[in-house]
Amino acid sequence: MNATTGHDADACATTAYAPGRVNLIGEHTDYNLGYALPIALDLGTTVSFRPADDAGDGSVIIASSDAESDTVSIDLGTRPGEISGWGAYIAGCVWALRNAGHEVAAGRMTITSTVPVGSGLSSSAALECAVLLALTAHSELSGHELARIAQRAENDYVGAPTGLLDQLASLFGRADTAMLIDFRSLEVTGVPVDESATILVIDSNSPHRHAAGEYAARRASCEAAAASLGVASLRDADEDAWRRLPEGTERRRARHILTENARVLAASAALRERDETALGALMNASHESMRDDFEITTPTIDLIAETAQLRGAYGARMTGGGFGGSVIALCTADSAERLIAELPDIVSAAGHPTPTIRVVRPGPGAHLL
Numbered sequence: 247m248n249a250t251t252g253h254d255a256d257a258c259a260t261t262a263y264a265p266g267r268v269n270l271i272g273e274h275t276d277y278n279l280g281y282a283l284p285i286a287l288d289l290g291t292t293v294s295f296r297p298a299d300d301a302g303d304g305s306v307i308i309a310s311s312d313a314e315s316d317t318v319s320i321d322l323g324t325r326p327g328e329i330s331g332w333g334a335y336i337a338g339c340v341w342a343l344r345n346a347g348h349e350v351a352a353g354r355m356t357i358t359s360t361v362p363v364g365s366g367l368s369s370s371a372a373l374e375c376a377v378l379l380a381l382t383a384h385s386e387l388s389g390h391e392l393a394r395i396a397q398r399a400e401n402d403y404v405g406a407p408t409g410l411l412d413q414l415a416s417l418f419g420r421a422d423t424a425m426l427i428d429f430r431s432l433e434v435t436g437v438p439v440d441e442s443a444t445i446l447v448i449d450s451n452s453p454h455r456h457a458a459g460e461y462a463a464r465r466a467s468c469e470a471a472a473a474s475l476g477v478a479s480l481r482d483a484d485e486d487a488w489r490r491l492p493e494g495t496e497r498r499r500a501r502h503i504l505t506e507n508a509r510v511l512a513a514s515a516a517l518r519e520r521d522e523t524a525l526g527a528l529m530n531a532s533h534e535s536m537r538d539d540f541e542i543t544t545p546t547i548d549l550i551a552e553t554a555q556l557r558g559a560y561g562a563r564m565t566g567g568g569f570g571g572s573v574i575a576l577c578t579a580d581s582a583e584r585l586i587a588e589l590p591d592i593v594s595a596a597g598h599p600t601p602t603i604r605v606v607r608p609g610p611g612a613h614l615l
């Protein structure tokens with residue numbers, strides 16, 4: 247984040263923007279303290295917060311979303327379990343901020359967003375980060391502190407045991423830049439993304455539902471695999487350590503994580519060298535690993551990725567938590583054009599929902615407007 251303005255003196259409102267993200271490579275590595283290579287999207291959420299004039303009304307935040315056309319009232323003393331649905335992400339931010347010792351003013355909030363919901367593009371992190379930025383505009387909280395507060399909101403209020411990928415990508419994103427994130431040190435290193443390749447995000451329009459148990463099950467398997475290997479986290483195991491595990495689920499889960507970490511580092515080097523062919527091959531290998539070892543893809547997602555791979559993309563893979571959502575494809579301008587024209591019909595002719603394809607570029611990270 248670099249903007250320090252955003253307080254609109256006339257309207258007494260603070261307006262903050264935070265983007266969604268798409269991950270080039272590195273899935274489910276974040277909570278294993280490994281590596282990922284996301285970009286911030288040029289799609290995001292804008293939150294405008296106006297503190298209440300009347301302190302007597304001091305216990306309630308009213309959030310309204312034009313996307314949902316309903317209104318949620320959040321008591322400043324809200325506790326996990328009280329609010330569900332999209333309002334839980336905002337209530338979770340209020341709760342996590344206060345829990346971390348920060349004051350939250352009562353007031354009125356309005357929200358608009360261009361990030362599709364349920365597409366694996368982190369609409370929830372975009373919402374959390376924009377809300378937190380708008381509520382803390384005059385504090386000195388760092389991007390890392392905000393990311394952790396957002397994660398606490400999601401883990402402990404919403405109840406989704408997610409890692410830090412989405413929040414760090416939203417807060418630290420930069421135009422024309424991918425971020426190599428090391429989840430052990432939380433260091434974020436920019437890697438330039440030039441325009442020689444076109445990035446397509448192919449939304450399967452079959453919503454992901456990873457809060458519903460499968461995500462937590464993958465996390466538990468990784469923790470069990472680390473324990474079997476005698477390390478605190480899979481990050482502490484060498485790339486071949488999965489070979490020491492008995493045949494079975496844990497071994498395959500560990501193999502995905504350990505090989506995925508190696509692919510992220512290789513992908514980051516390939517991106518720096520502008521070697522799209524190498525980067526694409528790593529993306530394809532990542533998809534295969536998510537499909538066969540981590541088992542988080544779906545038939546629709548596999549068909550989209552395989553169609554993109556066979557029809558000219560350098561590489562294509564599912565992106566995000568899995569079980570639906572989106573595929574990211576790296577293409578030449580020509581193959582992008584062909585995929586946009588042909589892929590939706592191929593997928594729907596096979597009996598799946600018709601996908602929506604967007605051309606995206608790495609956009610700026612969260613900032614005050």
Ligand code: GLA
Pocket residue numbers: 272273274275276277408409410411412566567568
């Ligand atoms: C979701 C979670 C992230 C990360 C990804 C998978 O987006 O919110 O923390 O684990 O899935 O890489």
